[in-house]
Structure formats: structure tokens, C-alpha cells
Amino acid sequence: MDNIGQESEISKATVSRLPAYLRFLKEVASRGSWYVSSAAIAEALGVSAVGVRKDLAFVSSQAGKPKRGFEVNTLIADIEKFLGYDERTAVVVVGAGRLGKAILLYEGFEHFKIDVVAAFDVKPERIGAVSGKPIYPLERLDEIVRRHDVKAGILTVPRESAQSACDAMIKAGIRAILNFSPVSLKVPDGVSVRYEDLAASLAMLFGSMQDSDK
Amino acid sequence: MDNIGQESEISKATVSRLPAYLRFLKEVASRGSWYVSSAAIAEALGVSAVGVRKDLAFVSSQAGKPKRGFEVNTLIADIEKFLGYDERTAVVVVGAGRLGKAILLYEGFEHFKIDVVAAFDVKPERIGAVSGKPIYPLERLDEIVRRHDVKAGILTVPRESAQSACDAMIKAGIRAILNFSPVSLKVPDGVSVRYEDLAASLAMLFGSMQDSDK
């Protein structure tokens, strides 16, 4: 791809900040404000105002207005549309241990139209439901994924079973995996994996701590 | 700091990869290998071999040997030392809901000498212990943090109580916080915060999925 059209792809960093913008903007809207400045967003989220304007320029249908700022509701609609959250997005959780259940019931998705439709596990004693969300045996993964046309899954099984669970997910039609197991997964082309490594996060946290110790 | 000495700080990206190297190296060691090449590490972890060599150059006390690679045990010791995991590191979990409990019992720390010493919660029914790990009322945070000289905490309370729980942690002497609540925290200088935002991770995952759809 030669990028002649010069559309200048949106950056990953920008995408990662959009959910936080969305949460803040909804809060602002619920307080009844119609406009918000990039400086106000930046202040609330601990980022830079120029960065906010650049991020918003990527996704917004309407420019901000000098002296007034951005129209809150337009921005909310634009970000939701950009993230694809104007329609509901179905995801499954594979592995219904403590972490899997925590994610199955995570309240933090409330603003994002993400539906965690079900969890799956191999252990018979975990089959059933928690707070109305079903937990199925892993054998039913295929069926449920196809029925709900699920494209993304969250993997929370123990390390030993991570690769085989991953293979099962891909076989069922899942194209993107958020992996909480501390293993690197082998996946075919066309499948995306993101790693959520708690040990890595703590290592970075400790690193930043030492910096400020000086 | 003028950086005249030209010590060239270690990059955050490097730090974030060290735990994965450590896990892999321990696996290699347990298989009885004495040497490992940067290409083998890169292949297993899905990163580039040049990157691996650069990362290792930052932390290792001994250069790799052409034709043989790196001495596995030396590398393990060097990374552990660099991350400060040659001594045990105590952390606490504030918020003992599902996510808090999942972290309290997380097996993924096994190679890292990280001790999750206790969790804390305001709900009386959560006080007690899970699998031998104590859950205390939040009022005891100060006492326990001081007793174990804890410098880092993991925050897993609901959004509404995140800021006040954060304040309590800082008051108790905690200097670094890994925050799982979807809120931006206000902290004084000298305290580090890292955000773990599940909605942001999913947004990035969905983004990478669309890319490969083309």
C-alpha cells in the first residue's frame, strides 16, 4: 500500500485514548454542558490539550469552535461511531476462573455497547451462570460464537491451556484475541492478538517509581 | 539533568518486555539449555532479534557470544536483578471484588518474586481470606502497608470510590499505583500511576482487527 492518497492513518495511541474521552464526555453531557474545551478534557484526563485536539481532529465530523470549544454530543456520537460502538459488539470470554468471571461482569464496559455474551470453561463445576451471564462448556464455543457472530474474544485460561484454547477460538471464527495468559500465542495471518501482561505492567510501574525516587 | 554522562536511559518499551524474556529464559533453563540465541528468543516471543539484543545489552552483565548466543542463567540473574526481583517485592490489592481476588491469587507472578501480601475492602462480608491470602478492612491499610514496607498497590475498586481509595493508599505510604478503575486519578508529585483500561485495550484490539480486514 503506497499511501499516495495521504489519508494519514489514525494512530494506535489515539485509539487507546478514545474510550477515556468518551467516558469523560458522557460525564460532561450528564452535567448538562453543551460545549467543552480541549483544555478541560486534557486537565481531567491528565494529557496535553494539543494532543486532545489532534486526537479529536481524527474522529470528529465537526471542527471545534474558537472561544467555545467542541460540541459535546457531536463528539460523543463521532467517537462512538469511530469505535464502532454505535452498534453493539459481541465478545466472549474463554476461561471462567476468577479473572474470567470478573471480566464477564465488568461494569466498565457500560458506555461502550460491548456485550460479553458468554464465558466458556472446561471445568464442569464452573458451567452455569453468574449474575445472568451464561458459562458454557468449551465444546459449545463454536455454536455460540457463530450464533452471535462474535469476532473477538478474551482469553483468561491458565498458561498451559492458552494455546489450545486460542486454537479453538480461531477455529470457531474469532479474529481478535485479548490475551491475559502470560504466554505468547501462535496465530495465523489475519488474526490479531493483544497481550495484557500483569507482570509487565508491574515492571513498568516499578520502573517509573525508581525514576521519581532520585 | 543534562545527560552529559550519556548513560542513555533504559526505555520503557524494553522494561515492558523484560518479564516475557524472563519467563521464556526460565523455561529454556528448565529444559537444560545453557545458551540461547537472540533469534530463538525473538521467535518464541514474536519480536525482532535485533530488538532482543538491544534490550539485553541494557541489562546484561555479560555480552553474548558469537556463534553460541547468551548464557541463559546469567541472563536470568541479570534481568531479575535489574527488575529488582532478586529480592521479594511486596504489593497490596485495594478492592477485593472479583477482579481484586483474581489478582490476589494470580499465578502469573510466580517467576517474579512479587508478594501480594493482602487485599483490602470496605465491605464487611468480603473480610477474611481466600486461599490463605488475607482480606482486611480498609481501615487496616495503613498498619499493614507500614508493617510490610509496601511501596506499590493495585487498585480494583469501583469507579466511584477510586479517588478516595487512591488517597488512602498514598496516605499509607504507597508510591506507585496500578489502576484498574476507569477513572483518571489525581495524585501528588512523586507518586506514579499506571492505567490498565480494559475498554481501551478492546478498542485497540478492534482497531487492529479492522486493519487486517482490508
Added chain:
DNA sequence: TAGATTGTTAATCGATTAACAATC
């Protein structure tokens, strides 16, 4: 020796920050 593998310098890519002109 030849070849595999390392380590380093330079080039590139990506993201943030600085500077500043535009405008309601």
C-alpha cells in the same frame, strides 16, 4: 577458514510537543 551470531551506528518510523497563524 567460513559461517553463525553478536553489537552498534545510522536511517526510519511513529508519537508528542512547540510554535504560531486563524477565527469566533
Added chain:
DNA sequence: TAGATTGTTAATCGATTAACAATC
């Protein structure tokens, strides 16, 4: 109008990748 705020171009910073020389 003057001032607050936006949007954009250029400069900087940070991380990855390419190129290649060194060496066991």
C-alpha cells in the same frame, strides 16, 4: 476589538528497523 480557543506545520523525542562490521 481583544482574547480565548482552535487547527496545523515544524521540531523534537523515543522506539524500531536496516545495514554492517566484529568475532568466536
